[in-house]
Amino acid sequence: MMMPSRRDVLMGGALVVGAGGALAMTPRGRLSLMPPGHELEAIVPKQLGPWTYAPSGGIVLPRDEDGLTAKLYGQVLSRVYFSQSRLPVVLVIAYGEVQSDLLQLHRPEVCYSAVGYEISETRRADIALAPGVTMPARELVARSEERTESITYWTRIGDDLPTSGSEQRLAKLRQQWDGYIADGILVRMSSPVAATPAVRAQLAEFARAIVSGLSAIDRPALVGRPLAARIA
Secondary structure (H helix, E strand, C coil), rough: CCCCCCCHHHHHHHHHHHHHHHHCCCEEEEEEECCCCCHHHHHHHEEEECCCECCCCCCCCCCHHHHHHHHCEEEEEEEECCCCCCCEEEEEEEECCCCCCCCCCCCCCHHHHHCCEEEEEEEEEEEECCCCCEEEEEEEEEEEECCCEEEEEEEECCCEEEEHHHHHHHHHHHHHHHHHEEEEEEEEEEEEECCCCHHHHHHHHHHHHHHHHCCCCCCHHHHHHHHHHHCC
């Protein structure tokens, strides 16, 4: 009987390790923070602090390529809010039940670039939601020949709140390693003006109004369970 060579043993061991890693990375569960039967249209108030929803148009939505938007997002809410004392704010919330390598949230940098905007002044921001409680978000500016938009947004994947594409990929990888695939949501607010500290402050105020305006049962769907618990 021929004994296996050292090379065969090493290759066999590598295959076993690879198979074990693949098995560990195979999702065996799902995590959904959107309560069953709850719809964005119903859970997001039409009155947010000093802002009130009014029908309007001209909202930049995720680009739809061969029905991709419908596959990525089970729900999309788009509204414009107006106030007598604040800037108008465009709100877009996109929710997807599954965040995988094929189906994942499209960050605004991608969506705006796809419709001809130039992205600049992109940076991480921490939005104060309550005393001692902040939420990681991202600020950027999108410009076209006709329009400038100051944008603040955040994303949630499971209980993670990634602020960049690389953080988003790492969050999904970590969740897959833990054996589950999570849902995800993108919350984007913007005003059609150049970015100034006052504009950023108003968008942060609007973000706080969204989070505080949700019921306790719906809040984790927008910010994850750990942050929702700290706010409560």
